[in-house]
Amino acid sequence: MTATKGLEGIVATTSSISSIIDGVLTYRGINIDDLAENATFEEVVYLLWYGKLPNRSELAGLIKDLSDNASVPAEVLNQIKLYPQNVNTMAALRTAVSSLALYDAEAGDMTPESNLRKAIKLQAQLPTLVAAFDRIRKGLEPIAPKAGASLAENFLFMLTGKDPEKIAIQALDKALVLHADHELNASTFAARVTVATLSDIYSGVTSAIGALKGPLHGGANEAVMAMLEEIGTADNVTSYIHDKLENKVKIMGFGHRVYKNGDPRAKHLQKMSQELGKLTGNMNWYDMSIQIEEIVTGQKGLKPNVDFYSASVYTSLEIPRDLFTPIFAISRTSGWTAHILEQYENNRLIRPRAEYTGPSHQAYVPIDNR
Ligand SMILES: CC(=O)SCCNC(=O)CCNC(=O)[C@H](O)C(C)(C)COP(=O)(O)OP(=O)(O)OC[C@H]1O[C@@H](n2cnc3c(N)ncnc32)[C@H](O)[C@@H]1OP(=O)(O)O
Numbered sequence: 001m002t003a004t005k006g007l008e009g010i011v012a013t014t015s016s017i018s019s020i021i022d023g024v025l026t027y028r029g030i031n032i033d034d035l036a037e038n039a040t041f042e043e044v045v046y047l048l049w050y051g052k053l054p055n056r057s058e059l060a061g062l063i064k065d066l067s068d069n070a071s072v073p074a075e076v077l078n079q080i081k082l083y084p085q086n087v088n089t090m091a092a093l094r095t096a097v098s099s100l101a102l103y104d105a106e107a108g109d110m111t112p113e114s115n116l117r118k119a120i121k122l123q124a125q126l127p128t129l130v131a132a133f134d135r136i137r138k139g140l141e142p143i144a145p146k147a148g149a150s151l152a153e154n155f156l157f158m159l160t161g162k163d164p165e166k167i168a169i170q171a172l173d174k175a176l177v178l179h180a181d182h183e184l185n186a187s188t189f190a191a192r193v194t195v196a197t198l199s200d201i202y203s204g205v206t207s208a209i210g211a212l213k214g215p216l217h218g219g220a221n222e223a224v225m226a227m228l229e230e231i232g233t234a235d236n237v238t239s240y241i242h243d244k245l246e247n248k249v250k251i252m253g254f255g256h257r258v259y260k261n262g263d264p265r266a267k268h269l270q271k272m273s274q275e276l277g278k279l280t281g282n283m284n285w286y287d288m289s290i291q292i293e294e295i296v297t298g299q300k301g302l303k304p305n306v307d308f309y310s311a312s313v314y315t316s317l318e319i320p321r322d323l324f325t326p327i328f329a330i331s332r333t334s335g336w337t338a339h340i341l342e343q344y345e346n347n348r349l350i351r352p353r354a355e356y357t358g359p360s361h362q363a364y365v366p367i368d369n370r
C-alpha cells in the first residue's frame with residue numbers, strides 16, 4: 001500500500017453536481033462563464049439541488065422558501081451574544097451552525113424530504129447568522145431578514161440595516177454564483193465523509209465549515225486582504241513579493257490543486273474588482289493585485305485562484321475582512337448540501353486506508369521498566 005500525499009489525483013467518488021474537465025468548470029454541465037454572466041445565485045442553488053435550471057414559478061418558489069426560512073431561533077442569537085469578544089468569525093459560524101441543529105426538531109430525521117427541508121433552512125439561515133454575528137459584536141441588535149428579497153440583497157440589508165445599492169447586490173450575487181460548488185474540494189469532501197457515516201446534515205455542514213476555515217482553502221480570501229493591507233501601496237509590492245518568494249513563503253490566493261493553467265472563476269472576480277474600484281474611486285487594491293499577479297505568475301507560473309480578486313471585490317463592497325470566508329461559506333452551503341443529499345442517495349461509508357510508517361514489532365514494556 002502506497003499513500004498519495006494529499007490524495008492528489010485520486011478519484012474518490014462519482015458525482016453529477018459539478019465538474020472540472022480540462023480546466024473548465026461546470027455546474028450540472030453548464031459552463032461557469034455562462035452562469036456567472038446570466039444566472040442569479042438562487043437559480044444556481046436550484047440547479048445544484050434539483051439538477052436543472054428552474055422555470056419562473058420554480059424559482060419564485062425557491063426564493064419564497066429561502067425567505068420563509070431565513071429567521072434563526074432566538075436561542076441561537078442569544079448564544080451568539082454570549083460569545084467572547086474578538087472570536088474568529090469562522091469559529092463563531094461553525095459553532096452557531098452546530099447550534100441550529102439543537103433547535104430543529106427534525107435534525108435527526110433522515111428522510112429525503114426532511115433533508116431537503118434542512119438544506120433550505122441551512123441555506124436560508126447562514127446569511128442571517130453571519131450578519132447577526134457582525135452586528136452583535138459591534139454592540140448592535142441583529143436585523144430581521146427582509147421578506148421576499150434575494151439572498152444577496154437580504155444579507156447586505158441585514159449587515160447594515162440600509163437598502164443596498166443595486167450594483168452591490170449584483171456584485172455579491174455574482175460572487176455567490178462563482179463560489180457555489182467546486183467538485184470534491186476539501187470542505188465538500190469533509191461534508192461527504194461526515195454524512196457517509198449516516199450522521200445528520202448539520203454535522204456535515206459543520207464539518208465543512210471547519211475545513212473551509214483554513215488558509216489553504218476558503219480562509220485564503222481573508223489572508224489575501226491581510227496581505228494587501230500589509231503591503232499598503234503599489235510601490236511596496238515588488239519588494240514585498242520578491243522577499244516572500246525568496247523565503248519560500250506562499251502567496252495567498254495563488255495556486256490550485258486542480259487548475260494548473262488558471263482558475264476560470266478568477267477572471268470574473270478580476271473584472272468585478274476593477275469595475276468596483278473605478279466606481280468607488282479607489283483603485284489601490286486592484287492595482288496592487290494586478291502587480292502581484294504579474295510577479296507571482298511571471299516568477300512561479302502560479303495563477304490567481306477564486307480567493308485572490310474576491311478580496312478586493314468584498315473590500316469595495318465595504319464588507320469587513322473577516323466576513324470574507326463566512327460569505328464563501330454562505331455560498332458554498334448550496335454545494336455542500338447538494339453533495340450531502342447526493343451522498344445520502346447512494347451511500348457507502350468513506351473509509352480509506354493509511355500506509356503505516358511507524359515502528360514494527362515493538363515489545364510492550366511494563367510501566368515500571370520504562
Ligand atoms: C477556494 C480554494 O480553496 S482555492 C485555494 C486557496 N488557497 C490559497 O490560495 C493558499 C495558497 N496556495 C496554496 O497553498 C496551494 O497552491 C494550494 C494549497 C492551493 C494547492 O496546493 P498543492 O496542490 O498541494 O500544491 P503545493 O502546496 O504542494 O505546492 C506545489 C509547489 O508550488 C508552490 N506553491 C503553491 N502555491 C503557492 C503559492 N500560493 N505561493 C508560492 N508558492 C506556491 C509550493 O511551495 C510548492 O513548491 P515546491 O515544490 O518548491 O515545494
Ligand SMILES: O=C([O-])CC(=O)C(=O)O
Pocket residue numbers: 181182184185186217257258305306
Ligand atoms: O477545489 C478546490 O480544491 C478549492 C477550490 O477552488 C474551491 O473549493 O472552490
